[in-house]
Amino acid sequence: MLQLQNVTFTVPALDTGEQKTPSGQTIINDVSFTFEPGGFYAITGPNGSGKTTLAKLIMGINALTSGKIMFNGTDISSLPINERSNAGIVYGFQHPARFKGTTFRDLLSISLGSDDEEKLVNIISRVGICSMDFLDKPVDSKLSGGEIKKIELATVIARNPKVAIYDEPDTGIDLWTIGPMVDLLKREQKENNTTTIVVSHNKSFLEAADTLLLIKKGKIAYTGDLAGAMPMLEDLSVCTFDEFCQGEDDAQCYR
Numbered sequence: 001m002l003q004l005q006n007v008t009f010t011v012p013a014l015d016t017g018e019q020k021t022p023s024g025q026t027i028i029n030d031v032s033f034t035f036e037p038g039g040f041y042a043i044t045g046p047n048g049s050g051k052t053t054l055a056k057l058i059m060g061i062n063a064l065t066s067g068k069i070m071f072n073g074t075d076i077s078s079l080p081i082n083e084r085s086n087a088g089i090v091y092g093f094q095h096p097a098r099f100k101g102t103t104f105r106d107l108l109s110i111s112l113g114s115d116d117e118e119k120l121v122n123i124i125s126r127v128g129i130c131s132m133d134f135l136d137k138p139v140d141s142k143l144s145g146g147e148i149k150k151i152e153l154a155t156v157i158a159r160n161p162k163v164a165i166y167d168e169p170d171t172g173i174d175l176w177t178i179g180p181m182v183d184l185l186k187r188e189q190k191e192n193n194t195t196t197i198v199v200s201h202n203k204s205f206l207e208a209a210d211t212l213l214l215i216k217k218g219k220i221a222y223t224g225d226l227a228g229a230m231p232m233l234e235d236l237s238v239c240t241f242d243e244f245c246q247g248e249d250d251a252q253c254y255r
């Protein structure tokens with residue numbers, strides 16, 4: 001069980017070499033929530049509401065300003081990323097890194113902790129990569145957005161995570177690939193009891209989730225199923241910029 005207790009993230013002061021002065025903007029504000037083992041959660045909300053920041057706080061990519069994160073009874077709030085990863089929390093990036101001179105086989109072997117061919121094939125077939133040649137592709141800028149996403153998913157799944165966090169996994173993926181990707185994450189959730197947390201605006205992921213967390217201005221505005229969230233999702237007041245238009249129906253903006 002993964003518990004967020006009064007989790008807060010305020011933009012830290014920049015170290016200018018002089019005394020630190022807090023820049024002070026609170027991005028995540030006093031968020032408490034429990035992710036049950038094996039649940040499928042979608043974190044959604046307007047642009048800039050704090051979804052990625054919340055995911056990064058769970059992974060330890062951002063350090064908490066205050067509050068606590070408990071994982072299976074242990075306080076992991078001050079653990080670095082690698083120790084959270086060793087504990088079973090794994091993060092798939094929105095824009096995965098590309099490493100010149102590294103092949104997919106290298107990356108996957110590191111994630112898997114083994115270069116056993118049979119195990120590598122098992123993982124690539126789980127993410128829907130049929131060609132063995134793909135294993136020896138360099139992970140560089142020549143890969144398409146969809147290919148790099150599949151590689152990222154494979155490296156997360158290879159770690160056999162207890163908690164898998166995917167930040168906008170549909171970025172760079174065509175509409176025809178989203179369905180199979182949702183099916184893949186659902187299958188991994190069910191077969192391995194993986195607690196799955198997906199940051200997404202995509203309806204397919206929102207429909208797949210057991211529970212939605214709707215984030216608005218750094219706070220949880222709603223938790224529950226998609227049907228219950230619909231009025232809020234359709235309500236323009238969830239827009240981050242609503243203080244400028246006060247929610248007027250005919251506001252001239254790009255929401």
Ligand SMILES: Nc1ncnc2c1ncn2[C@@H]1O[C@H](COP(=O)(O)OP(=O)(O)OP(=O)(O)O)[C@@H](O)[C@H]1O
Pocket residue numbers: 011012027045046047048049050051052053054
């Ligand atoms: N370390 C940081 N320093 C300064 N500002 C930050 C930091 N981390 C996040 N922010 C700001 O916090 C806000 C929320 O960012 P975040 O990436 O969490 O939003 P999001 O809800 O995931 O948005 P999107 O849907 O556009 O991906 C943004 O305005 C972002 O610029």
